[in-house]
Amino acid sequence: MDYTPLLDGMRDRGRQIGGLLHDARLVLCTANRVALSVFVGGAQSSSRVVGAATTAAEGIGLVERLSPTLVVASDVLEQGDGISLVIDLKARWPSLQTLLVVSREQRHQRIQAAIAAGCEGVLPESRLGQGAALAALHAVSGGGIYVDRQLRPAFRNVHRDCAPLETLTARERDVLTLVARGNSNSAIGQALHVSPDTVKTHLRHVMRKLPARDRTHAAVLGLCWDLIEWPDP
CATH class of the missing domain: 3.40.50.2300 (Response regulator)
Incomplete structure (x- = not known):
């Protein structure tokens, strides 16, 4: 090439x-x-x-x-x-x-x-x-x-043997999508017009529902289970 x-x-x-x-x-x-x-x-x-x-x-x-x-x-x-x-x-x-x-x-x-x-x-x-x-x-x-x-x-095919404990809300999916793209809480808050503290609250709920060890693990699970769109450039 x-x-x-x-x-x-x-x-x-x-x-x-x-x-x-x-x-x-x-x-x-x-x-x-x-x-x-x-x-x-x-x-x-x-x-x-x-x-x-x-x-x-x-x-x-x-x-x-x-x-x-x-x-x-x-x-x-x-x-x-x-x-x-x-x-x-x-x-x-x-x-x-x-x-x-x-x-x-x-x-x-x-x-x-x-x-x-x-x-x-x-x-x-x-x-x-x-x-x-x-x-x-x-x-x-x-x-x-x-x-x-x-x-x-x-x-x-990773994590296909399990599923979320609870359904994510639309706003929680929005937050998780932006997490998967590598955005900080501040950047997510700006994109969604909410405060960083509100973003943190949504993330706590997401990690409890999936359940996930941390925000990166939550993004992995969200993608594996087709809960969010792929973070294409």
Whole structure:
């Protein structure tokens, strides 16, 4: 594919990604050393990258030592497996945000396992450079969920063995939709013309009804059970 016509858009998205990550501490784990070098060398993102590795063991070590807020991992690593790495990270540090980039999209069961473990974002490597990375980072960094449309069949099979305890109201679904897109309580309040405290009240009701561990888990359940629309960019 000739990416030349897309270069200006890619540069603009790179600047936007830098803005999204202004408070982030990012660790990268990938076997693609070229992609790693390009990302770390980018002026808009380099200061947010606190560690980078090409193996699963090194990735675990970096998280233990550097306490990042976000890990971006590819499924293919030089040693170990990126999906297993994400599952391990979520088990040990549940609040750590994770974004998984997959090149082997047919591994539906393993991708489902990562989602079930709490991985907040999953996108195909083939969609990088087309706006998907920006959309994913916007959602994940804001506490939302991103699953690229190509991988949604795998996502829908997660949590299918249970259902909400109570029906959500229309306003609760509105709030949950905006949570899934990575919006803060303040941004949700502005969009719905209510106070942040009112948003918090709606979220408490949502998490009780689903039930959910936190707002991100609530967004996952809402999407799995088709309670809300997918947060497409």
